[in-house]
Amino acid sequence: MGDFETEICQYTESIWKSILDLDVHKTVDEYCPIGGENILAGCVHISGEWEGAVSIDCPMDLAKKVASIMFNMTDEEVTPDLIQDALGELTNMTGGNIKSLLPEPCFLSLPAVTMTQHGLRIPGSELVKSVTFQCWGYKFKVSVLKKLKN
Amino acid sequence: MQFLEKEIQKYTHLVCSILLDFEISPLPDSYEMPSAKMFLGSVQITGEWNGAIMLSLPSTLVNTLTEKMFSLESGKASIEEKKDAIGEMVNMIGGNIKALLPQPCALSAPLMALEGDTLHFPSTKMVTHCKFECAGKPFALSLYEQDPS
Numbered sequence: 001m002g003d004f005e006t007e008i009c010q011y012t013e014s015i016w017k018s019i020l021d022l023d024v025h026k027t028v029d030e031y032c033p034i035g036g037e038n039i040l041a042g043c044v045h046i047s048g049e050w051e052g053a054v055s056i057d058c059p060m061d062l063a064k065k066v067a068s069i070m071f072n073m074t075d076e077e078v079t080p081d082l083i084q085d086a087l088g089e090l091t092n093m094t095g096g097n098i099k100s101l102l103p104e105p106c107f108l109s110l111p112a113v114t115m116t117q118h119g120l121r122i123p124g125s126e127l128v129k130s131v132t133f134q135c136w137g138y139k140f141k142v143s144v145l146k147k148l149k150n
Numbered sequence: 151m152q153f154l155e156k157e158i159q160k161y162t163h164l165v166c167s168i169l170l171d172f173e174i175s176p177l178p179d180s181y182e183m184p185s186a187k188m189f190l191g192s193v194q195i196t197g198e199w200n201g202a203i204m205l206s207l208p209s210t211l212v213n214t215l216t217e218k219m220f221s222l223e224s225g226k227a228s229i230e231e232k233k234d235a236i237g238e239m240v241n242m243i244g245g246n247i248k249a250l251l252p253q254p255c256a257l258s259a260p261l262m263a264l265e266g267d268t269l270h271f272p273s274t275k276m277v278t279h280c281k282f283e284c285a286g287k288p289f290a291l292s293l294y295e296q297d298p299s
Contacts, residue, residue, distance in 0.1 A: 045194050045196070045258030047256030047258055052259075053259065084270045107256050110196070110201070110273060112271050113271075113272060114269045117266065121264070122259050122260065123234050124260070147259050
């Protein structure tokens with residue numbers, strides 16, 4: 001099992017294309033939200049033979065556009081609940097694909113979505129790999145975290 | 151009576167009294183939680199039963215609990231220590247609640263959201279919401295279950 005970079009790229013590009021018909025590409029510039037920016041972060045936990053989490057951090061404006069495409073609505077029609085549902089669904093699909101690479105049995109949690117200015121916080125976990133992607137003028141990142149051994 | 155309400159009250163009391171030597175008491179359903187920004191900690195349960203447990207505490211209580219857990223002087227708790235303290239609390243409560251649910255179930259690592267952040271669990275519904283008082287400050291524990299619809 002490597003650092004998941006190839007798989008993160010492959011699954012993210014494929015999911016965003018098939019679900020949203022959006023072309024996203026890995027970029028070397030890391031997504032580092034500026035202070036005060038609202039970020040929407042989705043997370044699914046993986047439990048079992050391998051324990052950790054898969055998360056997607058993206059700017060609120062991009063999450064809103066994603067929801068408007070997913071639910072075929074205008075930006076004005078999209079509610080906060082739908083924005084969270086959309087990011088939760090993308091996170092769930094990405095996590096499900098990553099889980100398929102891991103030793104069985106593993107279980108995928110329901111997604112959790114947080115609106116934050118600080119990024120996701122999962123105590124007791126270490127970052128395995130984070131890949132930043134570009135979509136329109138926005139950046140977002142997909143990360144795999146592994147639970148630290150006690 | 152809400153789903154597992156008595157058990158949630160029992161285990162929350164147990165964790166607070168054993169881990170932190172703090173007595174807590176349940177608050178009535180009618181109690182209105184303060185509108186102040188809350189510190190949120192959650193763990194998710196996956197398997198035969200799917201859902202999440204979320205602890206919601208005001209920052210003043212987070213400081214008090216963290217200082218007690220790590221034997222710190224007043225005002226000395228770092229953000230990392232606060233995350234660890236609340237993560238440990240919700241992990242212990244979650245572990246006890248998980249044991250009451252259909253097996254097999256797995257408990258996730260804790261996920262934290264700081265004051266002003268929000269935390270949502272799409273495709274779930276809140277099935278239990280218990281309010282407590284600890285050291286003169288209110289806090290709440292909620293149980294979310296996957297919504298089959």
